[in-house]
Amino acid sequence: MSDCIFCDIVAGTAPSRQVYADDDVIAFLDIRPVKPGHTLVIPRNHSRGLRDLAPADGEKMFAVGQKVAIAMRTALDVDGVNLVVNDGRAAMQTVFHTHLHVIPRHRGDKLSFAKSLVVRRDPHPDATAAKLRRALDQS
Ligand code: 5GP
Ligand code: ZN
DSSP states (O other): OOSSSHHHHHHHHSSSOEEEEEEEEEEEEESSOSTTTTTEEEEEEEEEEETSSHHHHHHHHHHHHHHHHHHHHHHHHOOOOEEEEESSSGGGGGGGGGOOEEEEETTTTOOOOOOOGGOOOOOOHHHHHHHHHHHHOOO
């Protein structure tokens, strides 16, 4: 185990519901989703935030975020998607391994990052991950 939970997920020493992986980037479901399907895209290389993120890793992270967002539109029947990077404590970053949030949205829904963390959960995360994985495999 390292002192970075996302490095542990990359290494496979911590569990995750992975929906996409390539040589540079992986994507997996957020453990406390703002909405079911909420996915995190991370470069395999560790960086704390935007200041030490290699630009090439940022490009790959965004490209995979775009892919996941498009897959969500069909797999999860969503109306829209937010792509978000929280950079720094003041911006609500809590895990200091750079990541891109891909958050599915439905018309008229209400979104609150700051809402009590305990109410953020998907009752069927395995089924959600399987749908998304299938759409990404076909993309
Ligand atoms: P941040 O606030 O740093 O932008 O977002 C960190 C995100 O990582 C949070 O939405 C949180 O729910 C998620 N997270 C924290 N620890 C874990 C974990 O061990 N596994 C997964 N899948 N997500 C995590
Ligand atoms: Zn890390």
